[in-house]
Amino acid sequence: MRQKVAFSSRIGDRWTFAIEFEGVGNPPKAWNEWWGSLWLWIDGHVVGCPSEIEMVMTGLDSLVESAQQTRADLSSPLQLSVPAGEALDLVMWARYGSDDRAPGNFVGDPSTLTGYEVLPRLTGPFFDGWEAVLIEAAQEERFIFRQEGAEVREALWPAGTFRSVVQRALDDFKGFAVAEAGSESKIGHHRAQRQ
Amino acid sequence: MEIATYIATHPEEVQAVEPECSGRGKRVALGSSCGWALYLGAMLHPATVGQSDKDERAAMQQAQHEREQENGGVNPQVSTSGAGASKGGGGLRYDNPGPHDRTTSNFAPGKTPLPSDAQAVFGTAIEVPGRACGTGQVAYGINEKGQFYRYMGQNGVLHYSVTIASNKVPKDIRKQLQDAFKQRQSQ
Numbered sequence: 001m002r003q004k005v006a007f008s009s010r011i012g013d014r015w016t017f018a019i020e021f022e023g024v025g026n027p028p029k030a031w032n033e034w035w036g037s038l039w040l041w042i043d044g045h046v047v048g049c050p051s052e053i054e055m056v057m058t059g060l061d062s063l064v065e066s067a068q069q070t071r072a073d074l075s076s077p078l079q080l081s082v083p084a085g086e087a088l089d090l091v092m093w094a095r096y097g098s099d100d101r102a103p104g105n106f107v108g109d110p111s112t113l114t115g116y117e118v119l120p121r122l123t124g125p126f127f128d129g130w131e132a133v134l135i136e137a138a139q140e141e142r143f144i145f146r147q148e149g150a151e152v153r154e155a156l157w158p159a160g161t162f163r164s165v166v167q168r169a170l171d172d173f174k175g176f177a178v179a180e181a182g183s184e185s186k187i188g189h190h191r192a193q194r195q
Numbered sequence: 196m197e198i199a200t201y202i203a204t205h206p207e208e209v210q211a212v213e214p215e216c217s218g219r220g221k222r223v224a225l226g227s228s229c230g231w232a233l234y235l236g237a238m239l240h241p242a243t244v245g246q247s248d249k250d251e252r253a254a255m256q257q258a259q260h261e262r263e264q265e266n267g268g269v270n271p272q273v274s275t276s277g278a279g280a281s282k283g284g285g286g287l288r289y290d291n292p293g294p295h296d297r298t299t300s301n302f303a304p305g306k307t308p309l310p311s312d313a314q315a316v317f318g319t320a321i322e323v324p325g326r327a328c329g330t331g332q333v334a335y336g337i338n339e340k341g342q343f344y345r346y347m348g349q350n351g352v353l354h355y356s357v358t359i360a361s362n363k364v365p366k367d368i369r370k371q372l373q374d375a376f377k378q379r380q381s382q
Contacts, residue, residue, distance in 0.1 A: 025301075032330050032349045035294070053294060053303050054356070058347045061329030068327055096362055098369075120363070122323060122333045124347050124356055128363075 003053070006034075007176040012165040014041035017143070017157055019063070019169040021056050023177060031177040032057040038126045043155050047132070047145060052125040056177075060170055062122040066134065067166040069115040077112050080137040084144045085152045091116045091133045118162075119145065134162055287332055289317040290352045313355040316344050319375065321368050335364050337372040339379075 003024040012018030018041040023034040038059040039048035078087055089103045094113035102110065119132035132145035136159055143162065144154040293301025295309035310316075320336030332353055334346040343364050346353040361369055 030350055035292075051305065053306075055331070055347065055349055057329070057349055058331045058333070061326070061331040064329060065327045095365055097366060098362065122326075122331075122347075124333070124345070128357065128359075 006036075006180050009169075009172050009176065010041070011169040011172055012041070012161075015044050017042060017155065017161055017165055019165055020050075021060075021169065021173055023056065023173075023180060024053060027181040029181075031174065031181045034177045034181065038123075042143060042145065042153075045153075047119075047130060047147075048127050049125065049129070052128075054125050056173060059123040059126040060166075060173060062124075063118070063166045064170055066118040066121060067163040069134075077106070077108055078116055078133075078135050080135055080140070080142055082135070084142075084154045087116070087133055087135060088131055088144050088146060088152055092131055118143070286351070287322060287334065287348075288352050289314050289346075290348065290354045292354050295355055307357050309355055310338070310344065310358065312338055313344060317346055317353070317355075320344070320346055321371055323365065323368065335359075335368050335372060337376045341373075341376055343369070343372065 003022075004026075006023045006025070006027070008020070008022040010018050010020040014020075019038070020041065021036060021038045023036040025035055028034055032055075034056050035053055036056040037050050037053060038056050039046055039050045041047070078090070086104050090106055091113050093099070093103055094110035095117055106113075116133040116135060118134050119127045119130045129148045130145065131148070132143060135142045135144070139159055141157055141159050141162060142154055143157065144152060146152045291299075291309065291314070293299035294303040295306045295313075296302055297308060316336040316338045317334070318336075320334040322332055322334040326332070331347065331349050332351065334353055336344045336346065338344060343359050343361055345356040345359045345364075347356045348354055361373075364372070
């Protein structure tokens with residue numbers, strides 16, 4: 001499946017956390033309607049479905065929403081020490097579960113858990129089949145994730161890493177998308193960037 | 196920026212803008228077309244790359260205008276029978292950009308084939324409310340067999356994304372759709 005790549009970029013360190021995207025095809029009428037691909041790098045592993053094509057901003061919007069959530073509150077129901085699988089199960093139950101009873105020993109308002117969700121949230125086909133949550137603390141943050149049917153994995157980063165990379169990816173995408181949408185003649189000259 | 200963009204592209208939906216002075220943005224009450232109070236809080240996009248907000252707004256409005264000009268004043272790719280229309284008119288609209296449609300040149304192999312009732316189901320779909328930011332929208336619908344469809348898009352124009360398992364639909368929306376489905380079945 002050959003795609004005409006108009007631009008691509010990777011933001012962050014793929015051996016820690018990075019976001020990579022491509023804009024494909026012809027320029028859309030508005031910059032935020034570029035189709036393309038979007039995926040993550042966590043500790044050197046690809047997270048997501050890089051072969052999926054969708055409006056890139058639908059995925060980025062959702063990541064930005066996740067980045068805006070405040071999870072470092074001391075009264076937060078999920079602390080940094082909670083077991084990875086338990087944290088993931090709780091958040092997915094709070095958002096998607098059909099059982100009224102929470103997994104594990106959680107007692108409280110399920111809506112306080114949904115803010116931890118990063119994937120799938122509303123990222124669309126880029127991350128269908130993936131689940132991830134982010135738990136922040138003062139000095140570090142914990143990214144817990146799994147692909148459907150696979151084991152839970154996690155990464156520990158300095159606090160603010162996720163938010164910073166997401167914001168930079170959004171700015172970077174916007175820069176490419178606006179420039180390329182406004183200049184059809186540039187399409188075909190693949191522009192790539194690594195930061 | 197996103198608040199301005201949303202308001203600019205959905206002027207008919209914005210009834211009142213009431214500052215909350217929380218330092219986290221504004222609460223925007225949407226009209227009957229949405230029926231949801233939408234919190235556009237915590238706008239964290241201070242940097243604009245490439246163009247000013249005004250330019251972006253103008254570009255989006257121009258895109259809409261061009262679509263309409265190309266088809267005698269009617270946007271050729273959208274239907275007003277979408278989720279927004281079902282909630283009172285002037286809301287979200289359905290589009291078939293082609294990646295799921297084998298009959299178009301935009302068809303992307305590997306995509307779920309476009310169901311024949313994708314547009315009809317969109318008419319009763321429910322938009323995910325309370326998006327904190329961005330210009331995108333997501334909605335879910337349920338077809339006559341009880342299968343869930345997901346719709347995604349930007350600037351108020353959504354397309355079919357996938358037929359999705361029920362346990363992948365946010366539970367509050369899933370319940371609303373299932374209740375509506377049962378009601379239709381019982382009629």
